[in-house]
Amino acid sequence: MSETSEPNPDREVGAQNLPGQRGEHGEEIRVQRGMFGADSGGDTSGYGGLTRSVRLPGPASRPYGGYFDEVADELEGALEEQGLVPENAIEKTVVDRGEATFHIAREHLLTVARTLRDDPALRFELCTGVSGVHYPEDKGRELHAVYHLRSITHRRLIRLEVCAPDSDPHVPSLVAVYPTNDWHERETYDFFGLVFDGHPALTRIMMPDDWQGFPQRKDYPLGGIAVEYKGAQIPAPDQRRSYS
Amino acid sequence: MTTPSASARETTEGTVYTVTGGDWDEVVQSAAKADDERIVVNMGPQHPSTHGVLRLILEIDGETVKEARCGIGYLHTGIEKNLEYRTWTQGTTFVTRMDYLTSFYNETAYCLGVEKLLGITDQIPDRATIIRVLLMELNRLSSHLVAIATGGMELGATTIMIYGFRDREMILDLYELITGLRMNHAFIRPGGLAQDLPPGAVDAVREFVKKMTKNLPEYDKLATGNPIFKARMQDVGYLDLTGCMALGATGPILRAAGLAHDLRKTDPYCGYETYEFDVPTADSCDAYGRFLVRLEEMRQSLRIVEQCLDRLEPGPVMVADKKIAWPAQLALGPDGLGNSLDHIKKIMGTSMEALIHHFKLVTEGFRVPPGQTYAAVESPKGELGVHVVSDGGTRPYRVHFRDPSFTNLQAMAAMCEGGQVADVIVAVASIDPVMGGVDR
Numbered sequence: 001m002s003e004t005s006e007p008n009p010d011r012e013v014g015a016q017n018l019p020g021q022r023g024e025h026g027e028e029i030r031v032q033r034g035m036f037g038a039d040s041g042g043d044t045s046g047y048g049g050l051t052r053s054v055r056l057p058g059p060a061s062r063p064y065g066g067y068f069d070e071v072a073d074e075l076e077g078a079l080e081e082q083g084l085v086p087e088n089a090i091e092k093t094v095v096d097r098g099e100a101t102f103h104i105a106r107e108h109l110l111t112v113a114r115t116l117r118d119d120p121a122l123r124f125e126l127c128t129g130v131s132g133v134h135y136p137e138d139k140g141r142e143l144h145a146v147y148h149l150r151s152i153t154h155r156r157l158i159r160l161e162v163c164a165p166d167s168d169p170h171v172p173s174l175v176a177v178y179p180t181n182d183w184h185e186r187e188t189y190d191f192f193g194l195v196f197d198g199h200p201a202l203t204r205i206m207m208p209d210d211w212q213g214f215p216q217r218k219d220y221p222l223g224g225i226a227v228e229y230k231g232a233q234i235p236a237p238d239q240r241r242s243y244s
Numbered sequence: 245m246t247t248p249s250a251s252a253r254e255t256t257e258g259t260v261y262t263v264t265g266g267d268w269d270e271v272v273q274s275a276a277k278a279d280d281e282r283i284v285v286n287m288g289p290q291h292p293s294t295h296g297v298l299r300l301i302l303e304i305d306g307e308t309v310k311e312a313r314c315g316i317g318y319l320h321t322g323i324e325k326n327l328e329y330r331t332w333t334q335g336t337t338f339v340t341r342m343d344y345l346t347s348f349y350n351e352t353a354y355c356l357g358v359e360k361l362l363g364i365t366d367q368i369p370d371r372a373t374i375i376r377v378l379l380m381e382l383n384r385l386s387s388h389l390v391a392i393a394t395g396g397m398e399l400g401a402t403t404i405m406i407y408g409f410r411d412r413e414m415i416l417d418l419y420e421l422i423t424g425l426r427m428n429h430a431f432i433r434p435g436g437l438a439q440d441l442p443p444g445a446v447d448a449v450r451e452f453v454k455k456m457t458k459n460l461p462e463y464d465k466l467a468t469g470n471p472i473f474k475a476r477m478q479d480v481g482y483l484d485l486t487g488c489m490a491l492g493a494t495g496p497i498l499r500a501a502g503l504a505h506d507l508r509k510t511d512p513y514c515g516y517e518t519y520e521f522d523v524p525t526a527d528s529c530d531a532y533g534r535f536l537v538r539l540e541e542m543r544q545s546l547r548i549v550e551q552c553l554d555r556l557e558p559g560p561v562m563v564a565d566k567k568i569a570w571p572a573q574l575a576l577g578p579d580g581l582g583n584s585l586d587h588i589k590k591i592m593g594t595s596m597e598a599l600i601h602h603f604k605l606v607t608e609g610f611r612v613p614p615g616q617t618y619a620a621v622e623s624p625k626g627e628l629g630v631h632v633v634s635d636g637g638t639r640p641y642r643v644h645f646r647d648p649s650f651t652n653l654q655a656m657a658a659m660c661e662g663g664q665v666a667d668v669i670v671a672v673a674s675i676d677p678v679m680g681g682v683d684r
Contacts, residue, residue, distance in 0.1 A: 131644035180492025206317040
């Protein structure tokens with residue numbers, strides 16, 4: 001496997017590629033309107049007219065810091081060896097709060113995961129499963145699948161993130177590389193409707209087999225009933241005022 | 245063929261017998277008459293030895309298990325979904341109920357995640373962190389005691405069950421003294437703890453350590469060298485290192501396969517790198533090895549508990565940042581734990597600003613900057629990971645728990661297939677799954 005840890009001249013540190021500032025270049029995941037969760041009645045404070053866009057941390061550029069540069073170098077080198085263009089596979093790299101996230105194009109996920117597991121310099125042996133996240137306002141990239149990979153050999157932890165649009169909720173299954181993802185992918189399918197292509201038996205795991213809908217999506221209601229307490233009606237949790 | 249004790253009905257899958265107890269000879273006779281030898285047995289979801297509501301689907305040929313599958317989801321309570329409709333602080337009340345035998349681990353992992361998102365990891369007071377470690381290690385003892393006790397009971401060894409629950413009772417008494425509750429504590433909060441240790445807690449824990457040090461050898465005397473115990477556990481539920489890595493099994497299962505992987509050593513949190521303790525391993529890859537690892541881990545936990553007690557210095561147990569720290573001072577009243585009367589007197593009687601502040605923080609909660617993080621702790625069952633996503637609001641956007649029981653239970657098929665039906669019970673007990681954590 002590769003030993004290409006020489007600095008890439010195209011990626012030298014310069015003024016134009018300093019680490020991305022939080023809240024400036026990231027994906028917009030929603031727009032916050034108002035302040036106190038009140039959308040009816042007379043808002044006399046004026047705060048109801050506030051509009052603020054909420055963005056996740058944006059892409060970082062070299063150097064990422066810590067062992068992340070080494071992981072990125074090794075991964076890019078190993079992908080090049082397999083005849084792939086790293087920029088096509090790794091859409092962007094986010095470094096935030098001491099954790100690195102590699103956003104992978106879904107068609108390359110299987111290759112990237114296999115490389116991360118098998119390359120001796122990477123050796124991410126342990127996958128801690130997949131966590132789905134639904135961003136309904138991230139148009140065309142609504143469904144995200146997040147994987148955390150742990151290298152016991154090198155004592156490292158990285159995150160992979162892939163996304164799929166609501167209209168085509170397909171992501172390749174990693175069961176062939178990490179058999180532990182069997183139940184995790186079933187769980188994510190069960191809750192988000194994200195179809196993991198190539199999974200040996202993608203069925204519901206928590207919800208009953210004949211359940212309709214995918215409960216962890218943001219448009220799926222929590223449900224619940226109002227409760228009377230000391231004479232007052234306490235609305236169901238999803239009907240209560242939200243301040244976010 | 246239908247008998248009084250085993251009614252049969254034809255389905256597309258073949259003849260299905262519903263066994264209701266009674267004369268097993270009749271069941272065997274009728275099964276022998278059927279042209280195919282395969283019998284599918286449903287064990288659970290309400291079988292006492294399946295650790296809660298776990299359903300095992302076993303395809304057996306005589307006494308040999310040909311195929312084994314799990315049916316889970318009977319205890320799914322939608323905690324992860326519910327969290328998205330509560331404030332960050334209220335979240336601890338939910339997560340503590342996931343794996344109800346390892347409450348403090350769930351709470352700590354969740355709080356470490358929230359604190360990392362807030363960027364206040366370094367500001368958590370030392371005293372809060374030490375008490376967290378203390379509670380977690382006591383929790384490791386109580387969880388392993390249940391694993392050993394119920395595991396023994398499932399072999400028919402009721403004495404070890406009595407011993408295990410006797411010792412766990414002492415730990416639950418400590419929990420009650422410290423948090424007010426025996427289970428489901430919601431004591432560890434984002435930013436620190438709900439409350440400081442009550443008077444007398446340190447002495448009570450010291451007293452417990454003394455008693456427990458005396459009681460631990462009893463398990464050795466009763467079980468470790470016991471030939472019946474060994475005959476039932478050795479070479480049962482075999483899963484080697486390759487299997488563990490592929491199936492993502494962590495905790496005692498992985499350490500019984502010989503790999504000393506413990507997040508407290510390899511990816512320390514809460515200052516574990518400063519404590520002295522060993523990571524025990526076994527190389528037998530079987531249920532007996534897991535039992536030995538658990539037993540030794542209890543000794544190591546006692547060592548850590550003692551170190552925690554020696555380190556405790558007076559100080560705050562909540563971050564200084566008033567925009568995050570829960571304002572209420574809790575006190576024990578005649579009707580249980582609640583806001584202290586002094587605090588109520590202050591906010592209702594003397595300080596309007598304090599009242600506003602209290603009201604805002606309690607009803608609205610604090611905001612967490614957008615982003616995602618992964619916090620992992622070494623729970624008694626393995627790697628307990630929490631993926632927390634914030635959209636900048638006062639409620640979690642998404643919280644996902646990677647519960648070790650859920651992942652480890654996948655190894656059930658690999659451990660049981662090809663073995664005896666009776667060994668399935670031992671193998672499942674050695675995984676130590678808690679369905680509250682598996683199903684969440």
